[in-house]
Amino acid sequence: MARDELSELRAFIAVASESSFTRAAARLGLSASALSHTIRGLEERLGLRLLTRTTRSVATTEAGERLYRSIAPHFDQIHAELDALSELRDKPSGTIRISSGVHAAEMILRPKVAEFLPEYPDVSVEVSIDDGFVDIVGGHFDAGVRLGESVSKDMIAVRIGPDWRFLVVGAPGYFARRSEPEHPRDLTNHLCVNLRMASAGGLYAWEFEKDGRELEVRVGGQITYNSIFPVLDAAVDGLGLAYVPEDLARPHIEAGQLRVVLGDWCPPIQGYHLYYPNRRLASPAFARFIDALRYRA
Numbered sequence: 001m002a003r004d005e006l007s008e009l010r011a012f013i014a015v016a017s018e019s020s021f022t023r024a025a026a027r028l029g030l031s032a033s034a035l036s037h038t039i040r041g042l043e044e045r046l047g048l049r050l051l052t053r054t055t056r057s058v059a060t061t062e063a064g065e066r067l068y069r070s071i072a073p074h075f076d077q078i079h080a081e082l083d084a085l086s087e088l089r090d091k092p093s094g095t096i097r098i099s100s101g102v103h104a105a106e107m108i109l110r111p112k113v114a115e116f117l118p119e120y121p122d123v124s125v126e127v128s129i130d131d132g133f134v135d136i137v138g139g140h141f142d143a144g145v146r147l148g149e150s151v152s153k154d155m156i157a158v159r160i161g162p163d164w165r166f167l168v169v170g171a172p173g174y175f176a177r178r179s180e181p182e183h184p185r186d187l188t189n190h191l192c193v194n195l196r197m198a199s200a201g202g203l204y205a206w207e208f209e210k211d212g213r214e215l216e217v218r219v220g221g222q223i224t225y226n227s228i229f230p231v232l233d234a235a236v237d238g239l240g241l242a243y244v245p246e247d248l249a250r251p252h253i254e255a256g257q258l259r260v261v262l263g264d265w266c267p268p269i270q271g272y273h274l275y276y277p278n279r280r281l282a283s284p285a286f287a288r289f290i291d292a293l294r295y296r297a
Helices: 003-018 021-028 032-046 062-088 102-119 184-189 228-236 246-254 284-293
Strands: 051-053 058-060 094-100 123-129 143-147 155-159 166-170 193-195 206-210 213-217 223-225 242-245 259-261 272-277
Touching: 003 021, 003 032, 003 051, 003 062, 021 032, 058 062, 094 102, 094 284, 102 123, 102 143, 102 228, 102 246, 102 284, 123 284, 166 206, 166 246, 184 206, 184 213, 193 228, 223 228, 228 242, 228 246, 242 246, 246 259
Parallel strands: 094 123, 094 143, 193 223
Antiparallel strands: 051 058, 143 272, 155 272, 166 242, 166 259, 206 213
């Protein structure tokens, strides 16, 4: 197979997996116009339309989907084998792509990556922030980060953080105007800061448990964010109660800026795990990255 044909197929796989010329071009380090020209050349050579383009999205045609499903796994295997060859070098090298939510990226990955990268100068780490449930295989990620209870059973999971819990917190100024809730159902009578989940588009229901009894409460308020950090800031500003990870709230609690309520309804949950397909051939760089992230109590 000629080099140009390989480049065309690589370009097609990128566009098909990203469903976007812009994202695929960024991934390949090309301009969107150059990438579009490459795809047109492949379609003309095959005599088939592989992609359907609209102003907002890109989708594979029947022929394009068949081609993608047949060749993409082989390209993945080729990349894995090439990465594995780095074990013959003195130092691990290559790029590791990780999908993670914003909380895990800040509290778990950030400090670990800061220690890891100086030790392995030939390794690059790309972290894609997405709080939804990402298909790491379809997205061509090496691994993803989720809470242990959310990891699929067909994945290898490595614990990278301790158990933690969500807390309901509010500013002293807020409680100067309203009494503290004594039961999760009391939250319906309070102003609360909502979190919209990017994956489903809906508002996150606050989850509680006590003495084996589980309870979900959908709260209301005047402000909603799609990221946990501004939710916390809004609580500090006295705009309402917030349901946030304890490690984020702790500095504000210790400083007297926030007060915890309903603590006995907030048990620990499984910590974050790094997960990846069990068929993945781990490169030396990825193996060392896993070891660097592994949680050691």
